[in-house]
Amino acid sequence: LHEGDDLHPQENIVKMSQGEPLTDEDRLPWLLQLHGVIQRERCSGRDGFVTCSALKRLYRQIMLHGSTALDQEIRPPAPPDVFFLFLHGDFSLVHQRMMSRTAHFMKADLLHSQFELLEPPLGDEENVLFLDIARDINDIALEVEKHIISLKPQPVKL
Numbered sequence: 001l002h003e004g005d006d007l008h009p010q011e012n013i014v015k016m017s018q019g020e021p022l023t024d025e026d027r028l029p030w031l032l033q034l035h036g037v038i039q040r041e042r043c044s045g046r047d048g049f050v051t052c053s054a055l056k057r058l059y060r061q062i063m064l065h066g067s068t069a070l071d072q073e074i075r076p077p078a079p080p081d082v083f084f085l086f087l088h089g090d091f092s093l094v095h096q097r098m099m100s101r102t103a104h105f106m107k108a109d110l111l112h113s114q115f116e117l118l119e120p121p122l123g124d125e126e127n128v129l130f131l132d133i134a135r136d137i138n139d140i141a142l143e144v145e146k147h148i149i150s151l152k153p154q155p156v157k158l
């Protein structure tokens with residue numbers, strides 16, 4: 001399990017702690033780091049998780065394809081062994097949960113800018129499982145587990 005926040009450069013954490021939203025430019029080195037982690041996990045043959053706010057479609061493309069995603073001409077197909085879990089919920093529920101959290105650098109005030117930027121993975125984005133955060137956390141975990149198992153190649157029965 002890789003927590004995306006651990007890969008932010010220190011200046012990004014400082015910025016967010018001061019209540020300033022990050023820009024695309026701030027996020028680029030971080031997204032490239034996330035891409036590196038995903039590639040290493042893919043090569044390892046293990047299952048891996050990365051938790052982060054992949055708010056915009058371009059961010060998700062960079063996570064999948066690295067800096068080639070910045071080239072509008074190239075739209076490589078989505079790798080079949082990587083998928084997104086989109087944890088969605090309404091503003092008030094996310095805000096309420098953030099307010100009940102203590103000792104986190106991310107202030108609840110920044111949530112407005114995050115919702116403004118959010119491009120939900122609708123339309124033609126592949127390999128996305130939608131999960132409603134209002135559900136019980138154990139049900140969510142169970143659905144994720146089932147989803148992962150369903151994507152694994154089934155053993156051939158002779």
Ligand SMILES: Nc1ncnc2c1ncn2[C@@H]1O[C@H](COP(=O)(O)OP(=O)(O)OP(=O)(O)O)[C@@H](O)[C@H]1O
Pocket residue numbers: 052053097098100101106133134135136137140
């Ligand atoms: N399905 C759920 N039911 C009840 N509480 C939940 C659920 N999911 C998360 N929470 C609670 O909401 C709070 C925020 O969750 P968490 O810190 O995991 O979010 P996060 O997406 O990692 O946030 P950030 O990106 O800001 O670090 C935590 O206190 C967590 O226990």
Ligand SMILES: O=C(O)[C@H](O)[C@@H](O)[C@H](O)[C@H](O)CO
Pocket residue numbers: 005016022027052053106114
């Ligand atoms: O792209 C960003 O603005 C950041 O990754 C944020 O989303 C925070 O780090 C996160 O929400 C706190 O965990």
